Amino acid sequence: MQKLSPFKKLGLSVLIASCFLTPSPRTFAKNVRPPLMLANPYHPGVRLADYWVSEKYDGVRGYWDGQALWTRGGEPVHAPAWFTANWPKTAMDGELWVAHEQFEQAVSTVRQQTPDDAAWRRMHFMVFDVPAYPGTFDERIRVLKDLIHKLAKPWVVYVTQTKVSDQKSLDSMLAQVIKLGGEGLALHRGDSYYRGVRSDDLLKIKPHTDAEAKIIAIIPGKGKYHGMMGALLVETEDGQRFRIGSGFNDKDRHSPPVIGSWVTYRYRGMTARAIPRHATFMRIRKDVAQR
Missing domain, CATH: 2.40.50.140 (Nucleic acid-binding proteins)
Structure with a gap:
């Protein structure tokens, strides 16, 4: 295989970065689901060292395509203009979430054709991935954390990712989340690339x-x-x-x-x-x- 010169490597890096920062054309329309990564249920035998663990927020899945906000089912989200003002021109995957045990409030707010400004003031976009970035989840979370920090919108929140050493630590983390009124945990495989399919690259664990x-x-x-x-x-x-x-x-x-x-x-x-x-x-x- 022919080796790339340092200048060609630099050019390739610039090309990849420009693809990430430039919004790609939307490939879905209303009622056509965006290509989201979907979770399988957690099962025994999972090598926990391979995964990052975060809280699984019980809200409405939100997909920002670089221009507009959509639900998992492909419905446009009519958020107030201030809510998405100056958002990055690249895709973000997350959960539109109000608070623990406020799922119905989140659904009601998102489904309104005319946004209720007061209701949206309670909403958060809990972001856990950047689908367009061409790297592993280990790499994507570093990019995402920096992206959210630079955006500096208090209602756009980076979902904290942590590592657990064993099943006992995972169970303890789950118990703590449930005690606070949470839904469960999500596990992202660190070496996985973003694919719009259901697989063990993303797992969910709940009490039921x-x-x-x-x-x-x-x-x-x-x-x-x-x-x-x-x-x-x-x-x-x-x-x-x-x-x-x-x-x-x-x-x-x-x-x-x-x-x-x-x-x-x-x-x-x-x-x-x-x-x-x-x-x-x-x-x-x-x-x-x-x-």
């Missing part, structure tokens, strides 16, 4: 396991639920279908979610057929576009 699925049918109730919804028939992203029949209140059963919407459900392990065991309804996922 939850996931999302799309409603494809409403199953009528029987007995005491006659005339109401009995269960939801749902389908996961990988095509697995199953019923969710618990976790609903009477209001949910009288006015069930619409077909095509997405829900978050909780479960306890998987059956031999890879079906979530004891699936329980948690909430409608309003920040995910119907598709």
